[in-house]
Amino acid sequence: MKVSEISWIWPQLLWLLFLxxxxxxxxxxxxxxSIVINPADTWLTGFSQSQRLAHLPLVLLLIGLAVLVLASARPQAVLMMPQRVDAVMLVLDTSGSMRADDIAPSRIEAATNALRKFIDRQPPSMKVGLVSVASTAVVAQVPTTDREALFTALDGIALQRGSALGAGIAVALAAIL
Structure with missing residues (x-):
């Protein structure tokens, strides 16, 4: 974030700072x-703590008044934010457990069908990428708007041994950041 400019909604109130x-x-x-001080007394003893703190209420009042005037003038800052990049990384478990047929026809086919439906529902400008995760995580398709390349990468996924989903998430984040 970068602040490029500070402006005021009611800059005329800033004149009150002269108060x-x-x-x-x-x-x-x-x-x-109203105060008469004997210089000899202050030279020998210095100011007492109560004399040093005597101005504290006034100082606090002046600070409060300045903050109130500044806040009442309603400062605004224009913030330059980084451009938003629309990208989604899909992480697909390609471990051996995805062969199980507790979901018809198999877990991997159910997952790839769900991913295809998800990809089809995305706007054409949305970049979608794919990470395959087994014992290691591999970017099967970098984020792209080319849906055919994404479907080809999805079709080329093969089941392997092991499962490292945490590594898959890390690889997916690295691909979009």
Missing amino acids: VPLIVVIFLRHRRQ
């Missing part, structure tokens, strides 16, 4: 008129 130094000037003039 902050105005309040400081008024406060200092008022304090000069």
Whole structure:
């Protein structure tokens, strides 16, 4: 993300920020008129903690006033976001367990049929890729809008030994990022 510009909805309210130094000037003039300090006392003992903290409420008030004025002016930033890339990676388990026929005709055929239906429902601009996972994960088809190439890759999938689904997800992420 990159901030390119900050703008204000109500920039005329920023003039109210001049109240902050105005309040400081008024406060200092008022304090000069009402406080008499013996320089010898401050030289020997320094200022007490209560004297050092005496200005804290005013400082907090001025900070709060400045934040209130800035927030009331409603700053807005234009953020430059990276362009969105539409891509889907399909991860297909091609381990030996996909030979099982608990789903007719077999798990692998049911999975490939489901993937074909999914691919057909995607808009033509959507890039779709395929990762085959057994003992290792292999990109069978890089993300593409060419549906025929994707179906050819799907037809070329062969069952193998082992299963490393975690590696398949990592390979799929690497292919689209």
